[in-house]
Amino acid sequence: MVRMRMSDSKLWKTCVSAIASLIDEAAFKLTPEGIKMKAMDPSHVALVDFELPTAAFIEYDVKQPAILGVDLTEMNKIMARAKAEDEFILDLNEEKNRLILTFRSASTRRFSLPLVDISEAELPEPKLQFTATADVTAGIIQDGLRDAEIVGDNVKFELTEEGFFMYTESETGATELKLHKGDPALLKLNVKQPARAMFNIKYLIDMTKAVGSADAITISIGSNLPIQLDFPIAEGKGRLRFLLAPRIEAE
Amino acid sequence: MKKPALLLYGPAGTGKTVAAQALAREMNWDLVELNASDERTFDVIRRVAGTAATTGTLFEGTASKRLVVLDEADNVYGTADRGGYRAIAELLKQAKNPIVLIANDQYAIPVDIRTLCLAVNFRRITQDSIIKVLERICKAEKIEAEPLALKVIAETARGDLRSAINDLQAVAMGKRRLTIKDVVIYRRDRGVNIFEVLTQLMRATSCKHARELLWTLDRPPDDAIDWISENVPRMLLSPADLARVYEALSRADIFLGRTRRRQTYGMWGYASDLMTAGVALSREGQLKYVRFQVPSSGLLYARTRGARAVRDGIARKIASRCHTSSAVARKHFLPYMGIIFKRDKKSATRIAAELELGDNEIKFLTERAYPRPL
Numbered sequence: 001m002v003r004m005r006m007s008d009s010k011l012w013k014t015c016v017s018a019i020a021s022l023i024d025e026a027a028f029k030l031t032p033e034g035i036k037m038k039a040m041d042p043s044h045v046a047l048v049d050f051e052l053p054t055a056a057f058i059e060y061d062v063k064q065p066a067i068l069g070v071d072l073t074e075m076n077k078i079m080a081r082a083k084a085e086d087e088f089i090l091d092l093n094e095e096k097n098r099l100i101l102t103f104r105s106a107s108t109r110r111f112s113l114p115l116v117d118i119s120e121a122e123l124p125e126p127k128l129q130f131t132a133t134a135d136v137t138a139g140i141i142q143d144g145l146r147d148a149e150i151v152g153d154n155v156k157f158e159l160t161e162e163g164f165f166m167y168t169e170s171e172t173g174a175t176e177l178k179l180h181k182g183d184p185a186l187l188k189l190n191v192k193q194p195a196r197a198m199f200n201i202k203y204l205i206d207m208t209k210a211v212g213s214a215d216a217i218t219i220s221i222g223s224n225l226p227i228q229l230d231f232p233i234a235e236g237k238g239r240l241r242f243l244l245a246p247r248i249e250a251e
Numbered sequence: 252m253k254k255p256a257l258l259l260y261g262p263a264g265t266g267k268t269v270a271a272q273a274l275a276r277e278m279n280w281d282l283v284e285l286n287a288s289d290e291r292t293f294d295v296i297r298r299v300a301g302t303a304a305t306t307g308t309l310f311e312g313t314a315s316k317r318l319v320v321l322d323e324a325d326n327v328y329g330t331a332d333r334g335g336y337r338a339i340a341e342l343l344k345q346a347k348n349p350i351v352l353i354a355n356d357q358y359a360i361p362v363d364i365r366t367l368c369l370a371v372n373f374r375r376i377t378q379d380s381i382i383k384v385l386e387r388i389c390k391a392e393k394i395e396a397e398p399l400a401l402k403v404i405a406e407t408a409r410g411d412l413r414s415a416i417n418d419l420q421a422v423a424m425g426k427r428r429l430t431i432k433d434v435v436i437y438r439r440d441r442g443v444n445i446f447e448v449l450t451q452l453m454r455a456t457s458c459k460h461a462r463e464l465l466w467t468l469d470r471p472p473d474d475a476i477d478w479i480s481e482n483v484p485r486m487l488l489s490p491a492d493l494a495r496v497y498e499a500l501s502r503a504d505i506f507l508g509r510t511r512r513r514q515t516y517g518m519w520g521y522a523s524d525l526m527t528a529g530v531a532l533s534r535e536g537q538l539k540y541v542r543f544q545v546p547s548s549g550l551l552y553a554r555t556r557g558a559r560a561v562r563d564g565i566a567r568k569i570a571s572r573c574h575t576s577s578a579v580a581r582k583h584f585l586p587y588m589g590i591i592f593k594r595d596k597k598s599a600t601r602i603a604a605e606l607e608l609g610d611n612e613i614k615f616l617t618e619r620a621y622p623r624p625l
Binding site: 040042043044045046047124126127128197200203222224225226243244245246247248249 | 281282283298299300302303305306307308309310311312313314317347348
């Protein structure tokens, strides 16, 4: 038997929406300790690393480890129907191989979603030596990315002792965003070695669109390494992490 | 000039995709494949392959490379508006990572893309090499295989190693010993390509082999004889061979005619033997290579289908007015009507009104070179 109950649907909704913008299908691993999911997008450019421990649920009943293959596009459509005040329950109908999603507030609404077969390729764990990290208010990053999108396809991130910077440049023009050390929106800055790298804007917008603008995003980079974005979920008990590989800059 | 992409082309089952995968493994590159099963529109190619081709890897950033493989590149979605190919051309121009295009037919790929590629031809694999691979597999799987059985599998594959391996798996599954008999029975069930049968038929050296070839073919003998008589005579160099082959074919045809008239399907056996063993063993001289053709009788029927429908329509109208069968009307009345319609406009008009002929029927009678038989 599998049953998971959350006091509201918001957390699951935001996570699924962000993940679904990168990948179409995912294999959620359920263990008595919690849910885990890790997957790469079809072009092997982005990676999602998602974890929700039992503490994030008000009821969590998984006796046997199980893998749920989910069509995220479909699940995202269902989650879009959830209201903020809805209590959210996930059940597994093992006989019919379906996931049952229940939203309960004034009424009880139930959706059933067929599970899909996903061949599970074990992902090698990226071992990356990031040299700089910063905690930034999500709204600032979201704005910066939307600015950058006007001008180009790629944005350059730079972290130095002075602060956090984003630059975009193309034939159409240029944009920049600066956060200096001490600015309130730059919550934390830790630079062992200054670093810069360039990334696809569209991917970053997809990854960040789900988080609330007041939340903090932890950004880690290293020169010409992938960028790592960590979102605080379930009061820091869970993990929603994205990795995005850097653009190869023109010589 | 350094080309941005590699184009591997050649027939199926010759190792193109595996070569690309081996390259990625050898170089320790991340591998992204876009197959024909993925929906490859302009947008998908641009988003998936385009990003993959211009971005570093998740594991080492820009320090390592990724190989982007577009399999079946001669079969890209949206060929009508060339949308997929437009995306590929764009991709090749921007790529920072190595790209491999894979195709059976290199000429199906637009020339502006082909010129950006370094083309490498993969050829059909020789029968001996295929047999060696099959032997190796049998050894690893501890299957004792008759050499002839492997030879027949390799022969049937015609240079396609993948299909040879698939066939071997299908016939040898769960067996400790593989004989020629297993292979023949399997091929009969599968239904073999008519061209393979024709090729092998003229090289058959025993009655038994020639007859068995027809069994592997999922076609009735009256269909098979059309294919054989269309193609086999053109393969022969010696007039004496040609005479004997036609003798065998005409005798086979006599039996087919008797089968049809009397509905005695037992005669099919004689017809089959004559058109296979009879034909194959009539040959003494050399063979020449020919390109096989679809039987012209079938094409003729297809081409004249419309005209025959009009002809039969007229015949039915005549039949109902003249109290006769439409077969008789077609055979005895139509030729004369053809002459009347070409020579005597006045009578033609009267007949047309009497029979209530349509425009296309009048046209048929005036223009077709009747009484030439259809």
